[in-house]
Amino acid sequence: MSSIQKAACIGGGVIGGAWAARFVLAGIDVDMYDPHPEAERIVGEVLGNAERAYAMLTMAPLPPRGKITFCKSIKEAVEGADWIQESVPERLELKRNVITQIDAATDPQALIGSSTSGLMPTDLQRDMKHPERFFVAHPYNPVYLLPLAELVGGQKTSPETLKAAQEKLAPIGMKGVILKKEIEAFVGDRLLEAVWREGLWLIHDDICDTETLDDVIRYSFGMRWAQMGLFETYRIAGGEAGMRHFLAQFGPCLSWPWTKLTDVVDLDDALIDKIAAQSDAQSGARGIRELERIRDENLVGIMQALKAGDGGQGWGAGKILAEFEKHLWVQGGGAKKEPDFSAPLRLLDTKVGAAWVDYNGHMTEYRYLQVFADTADMLLRLIGVDFAYVEAGHSYYTVETHIRHLGEAKLGQKLYSTLQVLSSDDKRLRFFTTIYNAETNEALATAEQLMLHVDSKAGKSVAAPFDVLAKLKPIAEAHAKLPIPEGVGRSVGQKR
Amino acid sequence: MSSIQKAACIGGGVIGGAWAARFVLAGIDVDMYDPHPEAERIVGEVLGNAERAYAMLTMAPLPPRGKITFCKSIKEAVEGADWIQESVPERLELKRNVITQIDAATDPQALIGSSTSGLMPTDLQRDMKHPERFFVAHPYNPVYLLPLAELVGGQKTSPETLKAAQEKLAPIGMKGVILKKEIEAFVGDRLLEAVWREGLWLIHDDICDTETLDDVIRYSFGMRWAQMGLFETYRIAGGEAGMRHFLAQFGPCLSWPWTKLTDVVDLDDALIDKIAAQSDAQSGARGIRELERIRDENLVGIMQALKAGDGGQGWGAGKILAEFEKHLWVQGGGAKKEPDFSAPLRLLDTKVGAAWVDYNGHMTEYRYLQVFADTADMLLRLIGVDFAYVEAGHSYYTVETHIRHLGEAKLGQKLYSTLQVLSSDDKRLRFFTTIYNAETNEALATAEQLMLHVDSKAGKSVAAPFDVLAKLKPIAEAHAKLPIPEGVGRSVGQKR
The missing domain is CATH 1.10.1040.10 (N-(1-d-carboxylethyl)-l-norvaline Dehydrogenase; domain 2)
Known part of the structure; x- marks a missing residue:
């Protein structure tokens, strides 16, 4: 997918701020210009909401966050950007003036989108020197969750611009739909x-x-x-x-x-x-903040439900989410610092979401196994068993699991998990995972699991390839020096 | 909740058939009249879709299905019914004529609702002898999933009728919203x-x-x-x-x-x-049947997502679903035949839904634990640990689980599970659950689990009360005579 390298946001209200959140959570640096004295606070709040929503939305590895820089002028903000999004108040003269300034200050190849919800692109691009790269990209609130951007060209917009905009929106999880003709207020x-x-x-x-x-x-x-x-x-x-x-x-x-x-x-x-x-x-x-929170949780739940639609292919916004996640998996979370193997690996930080609790507000039994499984997935990615590897026909499958419940987690509780490799050979991988309360560091549950490396088409276990074993080796060797955790080797109901 | 005792459906197309499905799946007998030669086939197809949807929608214990009887006349169908739903084609003269016949043939206390999507109730009730108990109950397709019924009274409808209709819709999982005034096409x-x-x-x-x-x-x-x-x-x-x-x-x-x-x-x-x-x-x-299937799966997923909304309280249609389920739990699935204790108990029949599979179409690891947990819930209900019991402050909590994966389940696979009690005392309950492929009877996964009886407010284990232990005893004694299943007592990776 063709990606945005650097974005600029001109106008940082609720809409501009949410565009910025979309960009930085997809790993793209954003230069922002907004003379409003509260702009930095508003953008910060929107970004906070977006981060909270993404933590519930996806287990795919988000790249290291892009950086938001607040600039002193339009000229400074747009420098080096290949996508500039204009989100200033909805007045034709103001918008036209801002867009004309953006046009004058940027490379003619950069794409310029307007968040207008009703003004005609032909009217907005009137005074531009390079109007062919201008278009309307009309998003819907909350922009960081709803995938739609209506893409509308004016009389001077080139068809290639709209296609390029559509391509560049996909890697940030958005769906650009191109309208055939401009009308006021679009569709x-x-x-x-x-x-x-x-x-x-x-x-x-x-x-x-x-x-x-x-x-x-x-x-x-x-x-x-x-x-x-x-x-x-x-x-x-x-x-x-x-x-x-x-x-x-x-x-x-x-x-x-x-x-x-x-x-x-x-x-x-x-x-x-x-x-x-x-x-x-x-x-x-209910206050507006509470309604926003409920709305975002519901949207996350609806998108996750739709992701399971059409036999697991994904449907509607769930298909867009699945494609976004596939992109994130393939991208692999970007460059992260080398993990430390001299202790159990801290692989996952998460939070007990609304869909995870029973009617008493307690985290449901099977969601613990979901966290254990997600933790194991993080280990697998670390040793090269990523999306592409699995799609090519090999994987590790869980064959046996032993779980102990030691405490309780409630709605909203922050959790983290650590994993220690216990033993491994060319086919087998045995490890011990612990879920902790992130505030008290109390262990809430442990799992001992055994996985086998399989040829998923043939449906049988086979030796893992050299590359994977080579990546596993330093972890297994370092963990072999750690004490064996209490609880390893237990059967159900065994006396301590 | 005030419940419908017996329903009559006059008109058995897609709408009338889906009303019938709502009723029978909530345990209410339905007498149906429709002179159309294909009526029985159409109703059967709609009921099939509804059953498939409910199997995905809820784990709450549905009551024994009501019975659908196809009658030879309106008079025969409405006899003894306390709710009559009219769903004949949308022509004023035809509807008025049918409604007047229904009115003449029924007890004046029975409620009569019309599925019209646009006609004014005042026009429909014109010729009735007891028009005060007539109203519009306008549903939305698919009626067996979407909870809305717009309740609209005409000039002669009594306010008590609309309130009574609203109350009687709740136990079948529907939300009746009462409009203040009638207009054509309603809201x-x-x-x-x-x-x-x-x-x-x-x-x-x-x-x-x-x-x-x-x-x-x-x-x-x-x-x-x-x-x-x-x-x-x-x-x-x-x-x-x-x-x-x-x-x-x-x-x-x-x-x-x-x-x-x-x-x-x-x-x-x-x-x-x-x-x-x-x-x-x-x-x-895609054919219409396929689109219907996708739509129903998506609606199920959306409603389940909304059920987790507002911190697990349920939001929108999810709150209606939660209330419906609570009603079903309290009702406890109605009278079912006494289970046979001389073999492991077959407690659950289910199917791998769209939300349960990974992108390869395989049932995800943690969904196995969900089935194990749901099976254990069925055992608990059998010994009196039901919704009311848990709400009163005691329950059984899982403390330890051992899972083996022996096979794979794919999207749409029918499954069933059996449970064998291994040992128990006044606090502890240990059992062994097996998930089977329902077509081949192949065991796909097993779990050995240990539960403790707890005082959930105090957060500590306490002895279960006499009633519960008395219901558990005959099961535990009968199962003690069964051979111990292979796999009991295993630790992870233990040689066979």
Whole structure:
């Protein structure tokens, strides 16, 4: 995948900050310019949310974080950047002015994207010297989780620019969809505005309140649209007879006076008061930060669920996530400092997420094994058994596991795990893993596991290749000098 | 929760059949009337999809399935029913006629709901003798998974009827939302129609194709709406300043010519051809059955993800699922035949779902432990350690586990598990669980586990009460006569 080498963010509010988070978590350095006195604080908060979300989202090895530098001018920020993202307030004159300054200060090869949610790219690129590399890249909040960027070119944008932008978004986990023509508000905000206008009428006319309207959406078509959108959902509704049948069946409604959209509601003080009061009744018990946290956890859970879709291939945003993770695995987490083999290896830092706890808030039994398995995966990557190796047809499979539970972990608890190699030969690898409470260093659970190196197509164990054994050797030799941990060799219920 | 005792479904297409599936899977008998010659086949197919979905959706003990009886007349079908659901084709005269017949044939106390997606309840109840117990209960496809029913009363509907309907939907896992006033198409279809009209313009004007439009939805606000809907999402967008700020900021767009909804597109042959061709290009590689399967798996995954939301409390549809499951646990699966203790207990039948496999399609290591843990839960329920028992402050906790992997399971593989009690005293319970391939009876994995009875508040082991030990005793005594399974007492890597 063609990657961004260095990014610049002009405008560092919620949107610009979340772009910056996307970039730095994918290992890309960002130079940021925003004259707002609070910019550094806002970007820091957004980055904090993004890091928290990514820790729940993926076990793939994130590269070392890129660096954010706050610059004193647009010129300073864009220097050396090959992707510049403009996210200043939504006023045509302001945006056009900023984009023209960016254009003048950068290499003509650099891509320049605008986060505008509605302005036409032709209007924005009017005064540029190199307008062919300018486009709209309209993201959705929270930008660090939702993968969509609508890519829209203006009259002077080259088709190659849009293709290049699409390619460069993939390695940061985003899906650039290219629109055929520019219109104000593009596609997503057109659809949202239609629902918004109809929704305002429903509240205005007292058909329902805001909470009921939200319930209607989230208990029904919201969950259909999270995975399939409008047309594919209706294709299924049409049954075996297909889309034509659906259109024939539901077409007549178009001529019925079902929506009030032929008229536009007057958003006067009375309607604003009504909506604000209903919204307070619906959501006011929780602060915005809490709602953001819940939203992000839900989005993570939905994306992980979709990652398992279509027989494990991934579906919708889950497929984008799977591709992002594959990219991260292949990339292998980048250059990290050489681990120290003179003690059990600390391989994993994680946190008990919402999907890991039972109704009492305790970490569920099988999630411990998930952490043990993820820890073992980290060891395997360390000795060259990475994604490419497994895809080429060999791997290590677990054949036997012994687990002891020594303590409890609750929702939000930070954990880390260490691994000590106990014994190994050309086929066998036996090791001991411990999960710790990261605050107290108390051991919560231990596992002794035995793995065999296998030819996964033939389905039988075979000797590991020289390369892998060579990487394993210094670890095994160093760990052989360590004391054997208490608990090794136990059978279930054995007296101490 | 106030429960439906017996249901009648008048009309057995995709919607009526899915209502029937909701009822029978919640243990309610259904009498069905539909003169269509294919009705029995269609209902059977929908029920098959629903059973497949529920097997993935929940580990809670479903009650013994209700019975579906196909009747020869409306009169025969509605006899003795306390909930009658009408789902005949969407024509006012036909529906009114059917509803009037239902009314005449039933006890005046029975609730009568209509599945209409747009007709006004006042128009439908016009000729009824007991119109006060009639309402619209508008569900969304697939009815067996999506929890929403819009409850809408007509001029003659009593408020008590809507409350009673809401109460009776909860034990079948549905959320009835009550609208304040009737309008054609209610709330959900109003919003859908607004998006549909705007979407048709976007395709008509070649701004994008159907696939791009769907991608825009599913990679962005679709995932937001699956959990929160419109107003709560915008509340977050307003930030700490709240809903008023959001309204002030985005209100002006209402006066911009952003949507074309002031006009309605002509759905002529050219536009139908365009949409059908684009939809074929987008989704034609997969049949409708395959798309349905993928949709249901995704919905299951999304609901399970949302069940873990809000710190494990459940959020949105996940909270509805959690409440449904709690109801099932408390209900305890109803009367089942006495298990046979003279062999290891077959406690669980399941299937390898999409969320359980790695990218190779193999069941992931930690999901085996999930099946072992779920099997142990079934044993615990058998001896009275059920939801209420655990909530009251005592439980059995796993302290030690030994797992052997003997084979592999792939996506879709049917599995079952058996459990043999090895030893027990007043605090300790040691047992041996085996997971089998349900087609070949090959053992895929075994676990030996030790549990301790605990006071979960005090966090220490205590003797189990007499009741629990008394239920455990006959199982333990019968299993003591069985041979000790091969593998018991092993430590990791021990020679056979």
